[in-house]
Amino acid sequence: xxxxxxxxxxxxxxxxxxxxxxxxxxxxxxxxxxxxxxxxxxxxxxxxxxxxxxxxxxxxxxxxxxxxxxxxxxxxxxxxxxxxxxxxxxxxxxxxxxxxxxxxxxxxxxxxxxxxxxxxxxxxxxxxxxxxxxxxxxxxxxxxxxxxxxxxxxxxxxxxxxxxxxxxxxxxxxxxxxxxxxxxxxxxxxxxxxxxxxxxxxxxxxxxxxxxxxxxxxxxxxxxxxxxxxxxxxxxxxxxxxxxxxxxxxxxxxxxxxxxxxxxxxxxxxxxx
Amino acid sequence: xxxxxxxxxxxxxxxxxxxxxxxxxxxxxxxxxxxxxxxxxxxxxxxxxxxxxxxxxxxxxxxxxxxxxxxxxxxxxxxxxxxxxxxxxxxxxxxxxxxxxxxxxxxxxxxxxxxxxxxxxxxxxxxxxxxxxxxxxxxxxxxxxxxxxxxxxxxxxxxxxxxxxxxxxxxxxxxxxxxxxxxxxxxxxxxxxxxxxxxxxxxxxxxxxxxxxxxxxxxxxxxxxxxxxxxxxxxxxxxxxxxxxxxxxxxxxxxxxxxxxxxxxxxxxxxxxxxxxxxxxxxxxxxxxxxxxxxxxxxxxxxxxxxxxxxxxxxxxxxxxxxxxxxxxxxxxxxxxxxxxxxxxxxxxxxx
Amino acid sequence: xxxxxxxxxxxxxxxxxxxxxxxxxxxxxxxxxxxxxxxxxxxxxxxxxxxxxxxxxxxxxxxxxxxxxxxxxxxxxxxxxxxxxxxxxxxxxxxxxxxxxxxxxxxxxxxxxxxxxxxxxxxxxxxxxxxxxxxxxxxxxxxxxxxxxxxxxxxxxxxxxxxxxxxxxxxxxxxxxxxxxxxxxxxxxxxxxxxxxxxxxxxxxxxxxxxxxxxxxxxxxxxxxxxxxxxxxxxxxxxxxxx
Numbered sequence: 001x002x003x004x005x006x007x008x009x010x011x012x013x014x015x016x017x018x019x020x021x022x023x024x025x026x027x028x029x030x031x032x033x034x035x036x037x038x039x040x041x042x043x044x045x046x047x048x049x050x051x052x053x054x055x056x057x058x059x060x061x062x063x064x065x066x067x068x069x070x071x072x073x074x075x076x077x078x079x080x081x082x083x084x085x086x087x088x089x090x091x092x093x094x095x096x097x098x099x100x101x102x103x104x105x106x107x108x109x110x111x112x113x114x115x116x117x118x119x120x121x122x123x124x125x126x127x128x129x130x131x132x133x134x135x136x137x138x139x140x141x142x143x144x145x146x147x148x149x150x151x152x153x154x155x156x157x158x159x160x161x162x163x164x165x166x167x168x169x170x171x172x173x174x175x176x177x178x179x180x181x182x183x184x185x186x187x188x189x190x191x192x193x194x195x196x197x198x199x200x201x202x203x204x205x206x207x208x209x210x211x212x213x214x215x216x217x218x219x220x221x222x223x224x225x226x227x228x229x230x231x232x233x234x235x236x237x238x239x240x241x242x243x244x245x246x247x248x249x250x251x252x253x254x255x256x257x258x259x260x261x262x263x264x265x266x267x268x269x270x271x272x273x
Numbered sequence: 274x275x276x277x278x279x280x281x282x283x284x285x286x287x288x289x290x291x292x293x294x295x296x297x298x299x300x301x302x303x304x305x306x307x308x309x310x311x312x313x314x315x316x317x318x319x320x321x322x323x324x325x326x327x328x329x330x331x332x333x334x335x336x337x338x339x340x341x342x343x344x345x346x347x348x349x350x351x352x353x354x355x356x357x358x359x360x361x362x363x364x365x366x367x368x369x370x371x372x373x374x375x376x377x378x379x380x381x382x383x384x385x386x387x388x389x390x391x392x393x394x395x396x397x398x399x400x401x402x403x404x405x406x407x408x409x410x411x412x413x414x415x416x417x418x419x420x421x422x423x424x425x426x427x428x429x430x431x432x433x434x435x436x437x438x439x440x441x442x443x444x445x446x447x448x449x450x451x452x453x454x455x456x457x458x459x460x461x462x463x464x465x466x467x468x469x470x471x472x473x474x475x476x477x478x479x480x481x482x483x484x485x486x487x488x489x490x491x492x493x494x495x496x497x498x499x500x501x502x503x504x505x506x507x508x509x510x511x512x513x514x515x516x517x518x519x520x521x522x523x524x525x526x527x528x529x530x531x532x533x534x535x536x537x538x539x540x541x542x543x544x545x546x547x548x549x550x551x552x553x554x555x556x557x558x559x560x561x562x563x564x565x566x567x568x569x570x571x572x573x574x575x576x577x578x579x580x581x582x583x584x585x586x587x588x589x590x591x592x593x594x595x596x597x598x599x600x601x602x603x604x605x606x607x608x609x610x611x612x613x614x615x616x617x618x619x620x621x622x623x624x625x
Numbered sequence: 626x627x628x629x630x631x632x633x634x635x636x637x638x639x640x641x642x643x644x645x646x647x648x649x650x651x652x653x654x655x656x657x658x659x660x661x662x663x664x665x666x667x668x669x670x671x672x673x674x675x676x677x678x679x680x681x682x683x684x685x686x687x688x689x690x691x692x693x694x695x696x697x698x699x700x701x702x703x704x705x706x707x708x709x710x711x712x713x714x715x716x717x718x719x720x721x722x723x724x725x726x727x728x729x730x731x732x733x734x735x736x737x738x739x740x741x742x743x744x745x746x747x748x749x750x751x752x753x754x755x756x757x758x759x760x761x762x763x764x765x766x767x768x769x770x771x772x773x774x775x776x777x778x779x780x781x782x783x784x785x786x787x788x789x790x791x792x793x794x795x796x797x798x799x800x801x802x803x804x805x806x807x808x809x810x811x812x813x814x815x816x817x818x819x820x821x822x823x824x825x826x827x828x829x830x831x832x833x834x835x836x837x838x839x840x841x842x843x844x845x846x847x848x849x850x851x852x853x854x855x856x857x858x859x860x861x862x863x864x865x866x867x868x
Binding site: 050053205206209216233237238251252254255258259261262263266267270 | 637638639640641678682683684685707708710711726730731739743
Binding site: 097098101120123124126127128130131134135139140141142143144163 | 443445447448450451454455457458459523524525526
């Protein structure tokens with residue numbers, strides 16, 4: 001069952017002149033339009049996401065993967081394109097402020113690359129998660145505490161730290177709070193944007209494994225955006241490879257890793273140390 | 274422009290001459306109720322907007338007043354725009370008619386209008402108050418003007434007015450709820466003692482001004498009009514009669530008022546009014562009614578109902594201090610609020 | 626017939642090697658009946674692993690068809706959609722590569738049991754089955770709750786083997802599953818294979834050890850330099866090898 005269908009997702013920074021998409025991309029080797037100097041972060045992105053599936057989006061800087069993640073999380077406005085989703089009538093990208101908040105509270109959980117975008121550092125770790133629950137209408141304090149504790153345990157954060165300000169947490173713990181927050185209301189879709197960036201290597205493995213376990217237990221459709229092939233290999237069933245704002249290759253993750261077709265994908269795979 | 278001025282005193286020759294000519298108790302030199310008519314019109318329009326959108330903060334161009342900001346200039350602009358020859362005006366400050374601030378405001382109003390002033394809450398048509406709602410139940414033809422220092426309940430969680438305005442527009446109050454959650458985490462209950470956030474008509478989050486929690490239930494389904502005005506912040510908001518006003522609370526951490534277990538006012542013996550602690554000369558701690566004029570009435574007549582002036586309608590507002598005292602059943606709200614609070618207080622007593 | 630490999634070729638365009646083309650498989654055709662045990666043999670680089678990977682869609686065949694008869698119908702593994710591949714992998718199609726890919730912090734027993742409970746089997750039952758398999762493969766009990774990352778090659782291979790075998794897939798692809806095991810453990814593994822899989826399980830296994838082929842296979846596919854050399858039944862193969 002399809003959870004989400006995206007077509008022609010396009011994000012252009014600046015004033016597009018109408019020719020930006022054709023004058024940028026991997027064939028040209030640049031994201032910037034030579035005519036109007038707008039930057040085409042991503043364009044013509046099509047894909048489907050199925051129930052319970054993990055879709056990886058891999059690329060280097062400037063590939064457009066993070067811009068794409070932001071579009072899907074409804075954190076930024078698309079220049080063009082369409083996203084059709086079970087939870088919403090019509091193009092998800094056209095959702096107004098009210099609907100967008102409803103979607104972000106109930107249906108889409110996002111784990112941001114930069115902690116400041118995802119968490120209120122002044123609130124406690126538990127408070128950050130409680131915010132999601134409260135926004136969804138939870139009004140029983142005891143119930144909220146139980147659910148927060150449950151999520152702390154699921155994401156392997158020491159419950160004893162629940163009431164400490166999030167600013168005092170380590171990077172790994174902050175990432176876990178984001179994950180807990182993202183899954184708090186049992187969303188249909190979770191988006192992870194560079195889930196291991198900034199974490200120590202040993203912490204990375206634990207966080208990824210924790211997420212993998214939760215994803216499989218709850219069968220929640222996930223999009224993972226990362227430049228790190230190991231992250232993609234571990235989590236994703238299928239993968240999209242992006243370069244200069246376009247998808248240049250897509251397929252089963254193991255197929256992409258072992259039998260890359262596109263020249264750039266081969267370079268990427270062969271570059272793994 | 275139809276400013277009502279006194280007879281002209283001829284061509285002035287010097288500043289001294291002008292000042293001398295003003296040395297009178299008459300209205301000479303002032304427009305009626307101090308403010309010019311344009312100002313009053315603007316303030317009245319803002320008040321009407323505020324009444325039309327209960328709990329929503331309406332901006333207004335706050336004028337320079339003859340006292341500093343932070344001393345009730347907003348409340349004054351509201352009161353002076355509303356006062357007319359038929360009105361009777363009462364001013365209290367923390368429950369007292371006699372504080373310097375209350376007295377000065379009352380004097381300014383008296384000097385620039387020809388209205389009666391009073392200390393009797395049941396006799397006033399307009400009451401301006403800082404941080405208290407009177408003990409006496411207010412009627413449908415009464416207006417209570419409250420002085421407000423901070424107009425936005427969300428200021429507690431975000432200093433950005435821009436962000437807060439957007440939140441109000443979209444009824445996005447989750448940050449306030451998290452602040453309450455954090456409060457309960459720290460204290461086991463919602464410990465906010467003043468400026469307790471309330472939802473008005475299920476739509477706007479409102480700051481009821483620094484009235485004690487005791488007074489918050491009086492806002493719900495009242496018979497009178499509440500006008501909130503801030504001079505420094507230049508905002509006016511209102512709660513019209515019979516509006517739902519609900520203090521934010523969790524299902525299992527309900528809103529509670531202050532309690533004065535086993536205490537009574539040392540002057541009038543009341544156990545159902547909001548009390549303040551008083552230290553006597555020998556270091557002893559005693560309690561007294563905060564609402565001094567009501568206390569005086571009670572001293573003369575200890576069994577006086579808070580609704581004594583409402584014919585046949587013997588219900589009061591405000592919960593009793595002693596949880597063991599039951600409140601008479603009320604047909605209409607704010608009876609509901611009081612009974613609930615009494616319930617809560619009783620339950621609290623049981624739990625203890 | 627459960628699998629029909631029809632003119633499958635696999636070519637790699639190595640852009641990183643100045644566009645050189647490498648032939649992994651060249652026009653390979655043969656079919657497999659349900660319940661058969663087919664061994665794939667050949668020199669290093671003859672295409673044995675490539676063949677299994679093409680069936681599993683880890684490699685995308687350049688041309689040809691791989692018709693797999695599933696419980697719901699037929700599927701061309703070479704060209705069908707990714708969703709279909711994902712739905713048959715694990716349940717109907719099992720694959721064990723030579724070594725276990727790293728899954729950090731999952732204890733050995735859960736590496737084996739998880740695919741079972743994800744398919745709906747009760748968790749404790751799944752773990753029970755996992756324990757039985759690991760026991761039969763002589764994996765020391767004190768390792769069952771340990772993370773395979775710390776295991777030796779042979780220990781990992783046993784976990785890998787158990788994982789592939791546990792769900793009893795209809796078609797099982799094994800790539801050198803016992804290469805790192807000593808003779809005794811290898812015998813256990815093969816014995817397990819014989820017992821555990823029922824008559825409906827089809828196995829295609831790559832083996833370099835003739836004695837293993839001799840023991841388990843019904844037919845032998847011989848590859849030579851990416852091409853199919855011949856397909857013979859086990860008796861014929863035995864005589865060929867001996868001579």
